[in-house]
Amino acid sequence: MTGTKRILVVDDEKDMTEYLTALLSDFGFAVRTAGNGNEARKALETELPDLITLDVVMPDKTGVKFYRELRENPAWRGIPVVFITGISADFEKFIGSRKSAPAPEGFLSKPFDPDQLRALVEKLTSTKAQTA
Numbered sequence: 001m002t003g004t005k006r007i008l009v010v011d012d013e014k015d016m017t018e019y020l021t022a023l024l025s026d027f028g029f030a031v032r033t034a035g036n037g038n039e040a041r042k043a044l045e046t047e048l049p050d051l052i053t054l055d056v057v058m059p060d061k062t063g064v065k066f067y068r069e070l071r072e073n074p075a076w077r078g079i080p081v082v083f084i085t086g087i088s089a090d091f092e093k094f095i096g097s098r099k100s101a102p103a104p105e106g107f108l109s110k111p112f113d114p115d116q117l118r119a120l121v122e123k124l125t126s127t128k129a130q131t132a
Contacts, residue, residue, distance in 0.1 A: 004030045005125040008049040010040040010066065011084070012058040016110075020053060020084070020117075027118050029125075037061025041069065044076060050125045054104075056085040071102060080124040082106035084117075 007029045009020045021031045032049065034040035036058045043049075052070070056063040063083065070076045081104040106120045 004028065005050040006030045006032065006047065007121065007125075008032050008034060008040060008043055008052045010034045010037065010052060010058070010063065011055040012036055013055070016055070016084075023114050023117060024121065027121070029121070037063065037066030037069070040066055048076070049079060051080045051082065051121055053082050053084050053121075056083060067104065080105040080127070082108060082117075082120060082124065084108045084110060084112065086110040 005028075007024050009017055009024070009031055010033075011017045011020065012035050017033045017035070021033060024031045032043055032047070034043050038061050040052070040054075041061075054063045054067060063085070067081060067083075070079065070081065083104050083106070085107075086109070105124050108117060108120065
């Protein structure tokens with residue numbers, strides 16, 4: 001690993017943001033947080049993360065709208081995204097079927113197994129490092 005991988009956690013629920021920050025930090029990642037899509041956009045303008053975890057239902061700008069913006073922006077479209085949401089697994093099928101943006105690289109339903117999160121994030125950040 002050429003340095004600490006950076007993760008941007010985007011979720012409006014403070015408890016979930018704190019939980020993800022604690023887990024990912026314990027796993028050895030540097031974590032930055034945003035409470036909605038607008039805050040996440042501002043965070044991306046100052047530093048590009050190696051991966052983004054993204055909630056679906058948030059105020060101001062939903063996770064789906066923010067995800068579309070990510071995939072439309074050439075500077076951001078290569079950042080792997082893991083949706084972490086309490087919405088049913090049908091959402092994974094829905095978002096994967098949309099023509100406006102490709103399917104995200106990962107999807108976890110709340111509640112999730114921390115080991116599953118770790119494995120997915122490590123896999124996606126390793127894959128990104130190999131393709132960079």
